[in-house]
Amino acid sequence: MSWGLSIEEAVKFHGHPGPWLLIGYRAGSIARSKLRPRDIHDLYCIVKVPNKVPYSCSIDGVQASACCTLGKGNIVTENGEDFEFVFVNRASGDVLRLRLRKSVVVKLQSFKSLEEAFNYVMGLGDWELFELS
Numbered sequence: 001m002s003w004g005l006s007i008e009e010a011v012k013f014h015g016h017p018g019p020w021l022l023i024g025y026r027a028g029s030i031a032r033s034k035l036r037p038r039d040i041h042d043l044y045c046i047v048k049v050p051n052k053v054p055y056s057c058s059i060d061g062v063q064a065s066a067c068c069t070l071g072k073g074n075i076v077t078e079n080g081e082d083f084e085f086v087f088v089n090r091a092s093g094d095v096l097r098l099r100l101r102k103s104v105v106v107k108l109q110s111f112k113s114l115e116e117a118f119n120y121v122m123g124l125g126d127w128e129l130f131e132l133s
């Protein structure tokens, strides 16, 4: 069985196509490809972003792509200015720490619309968006 939502489904789940939703979604997708969880319980995620909208929208993105969900208890959030997504594969013990690049955080302040910001994030490669921390 396949699991996780497409980007379109994630936008429906969240309600709008925000850049922070997409940032969380992309982090979860990278974690799935790097940490190769075998089922929906393997991954555990700690989301470290400021505890307010729009930053907290990234939490929904992680839930949608990585299936780390509040309901299953395999996601926690920490209020902070780190913009970091820490993933653990609890089956293998492997850890992936993704930090959103500062340049992206700054650039996101400059867009006039959510769509523009969303498209900007869509156009970035994985390592233009994140760095390992």
Ligand SMILES: [Zn+2]
Pocket (backbone or CB within 6 Å): 014, 016, 018, 020, 021, 054, 057
């Ligand atoms: Zn949002």
